[in-house]
Amino acid sequence: MSLTATFRSVEPDSRARRDLRLVPILLAAYVAAFIGDGFTSHAALILWAACAAIGLALLLRSGIRRRGMWNAQRSGINQAADHTSARTKSRRRTLAAACFVAAGAGTAATTRSIATHTGPLPRLAAAHAQATVEAVVTDDPHTATSPRGPFAVVPLRIERVNEYRTRLPATVLASDPDAWQFLPSTRIRVTGRLRIPRGDGTPDAATLSVHRPPDVLAGPNALQRLAGRLRQGLRDACAHLSADPRGLVPGLVIGDVSQEPASLSTAFRDTGLTHLTAVSGENLVFVLTAAMPIARLAGVRGRFLTLTGLAVVIGFTVLARPEPSMVRASVMTVLGLLLAAVGRRARGLPLLCAGGTLLLLFDPWLARSYGFALSLSATAGLFVLAPGWQQALIDRRVPHHIAESLACTAAAETFCLPILVSFTAAITPLSLPANLLAEFCVGPATVLGAGALLAAAVWLPLGRAVAWLAQWPADGIVAVARYGSRLPGATVAWPDGLAGALVLLGVYALVFLISAAIAKRKEAS
Structure with a gap:
């Protein structure tokens, strides 16, 4: 998408x-x-x-x-x-x-x-104490590397530490990654050493270092088991592909970048294409666009059609995992469906503001999440700048589809760039042309990838055949990223942090003033 x-x-x-x-x-x-x-x-x-x-x-x-x-x-x-x-x-x-x-x-x-x-868990973490915890896994584990070798990173919610009850997020760092391949909602007990998490940009109350497998107290719920089977089915369907499409297709469909090569991730970052594998509103809109007509053809009408849409949103959020951008998109979609149910058309900016406000009231830590900030900014750019820019391009006889793509990509990039430079310390001048070129391949690759996921759930060989078709448009995206990252000037160094963002905003203001002066002179003449 x-x-x-x-x-x-x-x-x-x-x-x-x-x-x-x-x-x-x-x-x-x-x-x-x-x-x-x-x-x-x-x-x-x-x-x-x-x-x-x-x-x-x-x-x-x-x-x-x-x-x-x-x-x-x-x-x-x-x-x-x-x-x-x-x-x-x-x-x-x-x-x-x-x-x-x-x-x-x-x-x-x-x-x-x-x-x-404060409380028992942070105190024990500050003392580097050994503790036994009962916790619930909240996201898929992933493997990282260090000079000592690979280790598992497992997000979880600690509900008991020693004899104390609590309910705080934490992360397990386990020396044996193979022993920690659990689905979200799995309940475990493990003993390890608590530490204060590094960095200020984490919601965790503690980090738990462990060197032995945990005791499983309860397995994942039925919804997570189904989501896990579907995600694994897509990975199995793509297993026979070459390295780049094998990692990219699951990323396009469900945001699973566990098999994406590091060099491809770097190429995406250098060309401004990283958002393609961050599941958000684009993927959710695609799923609803496909699901709702099917429901109508099946005879679903009225409030049951709204309930079907809500079920699709919840199911896809579980399948793709509730990352900040995905949660923002889901809440906006739910609000849009509810407005449609009472006969009102969803309007972009009020819907974005309502969804963002509700999420910040429910989970205020999102205000410190770069993913949430980028998701809000990109969507705001689409609603604030894109309509005017699109019309300006159409007035200059640019074809409608090209004008829409140019306006949407440029508007989202304009709103996101001050946030991006604050932590990447770089600007990607090739982002706009790279996104425009990749757009021709993103839709077919996403559609075929979703077809591979569904086909693999029915019959794995059929899923592999559809995944083989999906690799062709995926290779087009890879070619844009890899070739673009090798071009001179693909990334330009820029000050990071708040200073870099303010300098960029100053450049925006200067461009705006110059553009306004030129427009005023043209009107006067």
Whole structure:
């Protein structure tokens, strides 16, 4: 799928009727969640109580002004100011809602941060203590390497440490990767040494180093077993392919990059194609686009069609694993389906803001996730910039499909680039042409890869045959990435961190001012 899939799935907002009311609410939730995740003292909760108090005061003042305006209307006074008063009241209510959301997100983030840095588990981790834990595996294990050899990295949620009950995320680092191939939802018991996790960009409360296999207390649930069989079926169907398509096809379909060669990952990064193997709204739109017409042909109508869509969203999220970008796409899709069920058309920017705000209230750590930030930014670019850029290209007689692809790719890249340079310290000038060339192959490779997944679930030889077909468009994507990464200037060094992002935003502002000046001169002439 291409970036245009997400763009077409909702109604883009034109500049004349763009609804920005939820934008300050999303920004308030994001900032409060980001700040609150750094507090480890209960005193910080006073700040969020103050935010809630300000919101309540604004709301009460809006109600008082509303009653005053109604009385004035009854007496025939101040009729000319009705429109201005209504706008002021709307802004005050939006600000009040932003204060309430900031208070909720900040409180949730601070409470979570306090739990992550205090209590039995963090204390034992700070002491490098030996502990026995009971935990639930939350994501697929993967294998990493170190000078001492390969080791397994297993995300989990610890529910008991020694005699203490808890419920905090952690990561196991196991010296025997083969003994840790568990599906999510598997419940285990293991003894190891607790440590404080390295780096500030992790939600984990501890890291557990172990050197022996765990005791399995309970196997995965039925849904995870089904998802595991489907994922393994796709890997088996692609096993006979050469290294690049063998790693790429599962990545395109379900985001499984466990077999992707390191050199191919580097080529994708150098050409701005990494997003192709990060499952998000593009993949989900493809699945719904295929599933919903089939449901209609089967006679499903009304609320049952909505329930079918919700089931597809939940099932695909479990299959592709709930990464931040996937969760954002799923929530937006669920909201869109619910709006459609009550007869309302989903509009892009309000839907994005509503979904992002709900997620930050539910899991405030997402404010510190690069994947979530990039997903929000790319989608916002599609809804804010792409419609105008597409129309400008069409006005210059660029074919519609090419104009749409150019506008969507450039808009998403423009919004994502300040975040990308902050941690990659590089700009990829070839990203736009590489994405445009790869787009011709992404759709066929994704469709055939999904067909291979379904066929392998029925009969593995059939799945292998479909996977063999999928390798041809996949090879086209590989050719674009590998050839582009070898070109001079594929990556340009740039300052990293906040400084790099601010410098890039300054360049954006300069380009905007120059463009505005040129446009003004043309109008004057």
